[in-house]
Amino acid sequence: MLKNLLSNIQTPTDLRLLDEAQLPQLAQELRDFIIDIVSVKEGHLGASLGVVELTIALHYVFNTPEDLLIWDVGHQAYGHKILTGRRENFHTNRQLNGISGFPKRSESEYDAFGVGHSSTSISAALGMALASNLKGDFEKQHIAVIGDASIASGMAFEGLNHAGVTNANLLVILNDNAIGIDPSVGALKNYLTAVKEGKNPKQNNMIKSLNFNYSGPIDGNDIFAVTKELKRLQKIKGPKFLHVITIKGKGLQQAEENQVQYHAPGKFDRITGDIIPKSEENLPPKYQDVFGLTILDLAQKNQKIVGITPAMPTGSSLKFMMEALPERAFDVGIAEQHAVTLAAGMATQGMMVFCNIYSTFLQRAYDQVIHDVALQNLPVIFCLDRAGLVGEDGATHHGVFDIAYLRCIPNLIIYAPTNEIALQNIFYTAQLGLEHPIAIRYPRGRGIIKNWKENHFGQYQKIEIGKAYTIKEGSEIAVLSNGTIGNNVNLALNELGNPEAIAHYDFPFVKPLDENTLHQLFKKFKFIITIEDGTIIGGFGSAILEFAAQNNYNNNIKTLGIPDKFIEQGTINELQQCCEIDVKTLKSLFLSYINK
The missing domain is CATH 3.40.50.920 (Rossmann fold)
Incomplete structure (x- = not known):
């Protein structure tokens, strides 16, 4: 019987004592460990399964924590946590007084940067690399692991643009699996697909044009190929870019085949992979579904209604409208600033724009809310899902600041319903036409009216603005x-x-x-x-x-x-x-x- 490797690894120092030939066995053990825990305790599954080999290779090749490793967003960092001293308490992941579901500086010296929102890794790693140069430390490595959905964000491109004119010892690793939470969208996604298929000539490489030493794409689930390439790049100075292709949910068939559902599947059978169903009989609706079903119903009656979401069609339930009226519902990728100003542009042309952004993510587009919407008094309808406390995702995801940061903005109406009926009524009222933009905030989870859809759906009543x-x-x-x-x-x-x-x-x-x-x-x-x-x-x-x-x-x-x-x-x-x-x-x- 093969010796269990994972149980003897407390830190990456222990990992580096292994023979490279043992790494595939460790990868299997790490994958099994993640599946065993998450199947019972819940959490983000698919992303971490997809980067098991990459995670092991990074800690095997680089001298972490002296070399600085940053995981963009952090959905994929479970393997990283397990290998960096948190295996024994990983079962407390996302629980009260347990470890965070995301990298967190106060939790471990191996978490070089706290994350939770996307597309921050390149800027953070570049800042660290430039600081190392200023301190005369030109040997320290700085690695940012970013997904193909996150790299489409404007902030990621701002970081790439700056890094390309520096001598920073920076390695950007693109974890390309063609999906964030929902499938990746946009022209960049199409470009990366073409690169993977060998359709783009090397002289056309957009990353090279930004002065990065580009390599790849390579199979990110081939641990020997990844280890070999990381060792090569370790010796090269300046900004480098490694394109790796991974499979989200790797190692669990259902997670590979149903990547959206298994991003965070809840409890599931660790042997079969089957999700353990939760009875939804006689339960109130999810607030996100009240939004999704109501906006679709209204849009079918009002041709001016359009829907916008930055990369959350499933989480916001805009998917219903995207499936039924695809020409009037837009997933713009992880680009909250663009989403808000896009909505403003549409509003200038008389469209009734429902811009659905999680409360915590609207913080990333604050300037656009002020300058592009409120200052011009454009009647954009902001639908702030996940307002209030959201639970296990923790501090990075709670939507608790929106009232405070929106209340000071002139022209902006702020509304929070008490229940499902009030929520659908404010949507109905907003699309009748308002003189000002409005922010409608509602929570994660279910409402309180069990028979809402059967007895109340579509029975709209106009709400008087400003009434208690x-x-x-x-x-x-x-x-x-x-x-x-x-x-x-x-x-x-x-x-x-x-x-x-x-x-x-x-x-x-x-x-x-x-x-x-x-x-x-x-x-x-x-x-x-x-x-x-x-x-x-x-x-x-x-x-x-x-x-x-x-x-x-x-x-x-x-x-x-x-x-x-x-x-x-x-x-x-x-x-x-x-x-x-x-x-x-x-x-x-x-x-x-x-x-x-």
Whole structure:
């Protein structure tokens, strides 16, 4: 029986003691280990399986952590984590108080740069390489591993453009598997496909034209070929570019054949590879599906509607429209800045543009939101999926800053629905025509209405812009909620027997605020509590405090929401507990106010 290699590797130093002939066995063990853990604990599977050989080769050839290795996005870094001292606690991946699902500087000296959003690796590695030059260290290696979907982003090209005129000791490795989360799109993807097929003459190589020493494409799942080429490139100074071809999901048949589904498949059978089905019977819809189905229905009735997403057609459910109306739904690749300004351009021509971007990713297009949309007062409809706490993806993916960073922008309407019906109604209202752009924020996961589609889909009602609603009357304390976190308030009050002292009001519009209702509430209630699933600083609660100050109200105001720190990974319920906005904590808070 072959000796188990992986169990004896605590760090890459141990890895480098192996004979090169043993590396294929280690690759199989590492692949099996990832499958065993992720099948039970869940996480990002396909990307890490595809780069097992590349991961081993990088740590085998280069002297990490002295040589600096950066994984773009980080979906593919599970093997890296396992080989760099985190094998024994890898089962805690993405869990509360466990290891992060992405590379993180504070977690390991082998994580040279924290990532989670795409296309940052080349700029970061170049910065490190130039810093090494300034310190007189010309032997240190700096390696950026970037996927073909991520390299299409503008930031990646900015890094390549700069690197090509430096003498930086930089190696960019293109992990080309023709897919990010969804299949890669665009002219660059077509170019890379042609290169792989040998159709492009070498003198036409766009990477060479940027002054990179280009090599490849080579088989990234052939560990001997990768190791050999890395050893050769290790001796070459200046900017270098290695094009490797890998298979996402390599080693698990279903993951190879269904790469979108097995990007993060949930629990699955580690032997057969079959995904363990979750019963969706009698469950409320996913908010993303409310978006996808509603926009398709509206688009079939309104020829001016178009949809845009930066590389997330499946995650946003724009896929429904892309399949039914492909000429009016656009996946622009990982290019949030382009997506926003593209939407602005379409809006100038009278199109009703639904631009669907995850809340955390819209941060990457902030200037475009201000200058290209709001400054010109173009009625772009921003659909901010994954707003609020998103769970196991952690700090890089929580959508908790959008209210704060959008609220200060003139002309922009900000809306958060309490449930599925409100969400489809605001989509309906927006496509009727607004005088301003609007940001509609809604969470990851499911709603609260089990029979939403059967009993409510398509029964649209126009929403009055800027209006708040009374959910529950009360006599002493007013709770003001924004968005779906208001459902936690409802549950807490229900479990307390709906005490007469506490009133609950839904303020779906953070901007414009319903000031008429606010004046009434501040005159009636001594105690005001605000709650939101965004950052307290600059958020909905801050808007209420500003209103109170501007109008000389001296009511006792308490703001609840996400505290002034980065929230790590865990289940949404666990993280709500950490932020003290879960049902149990709210019950205790409300009781304390009643007792006062």
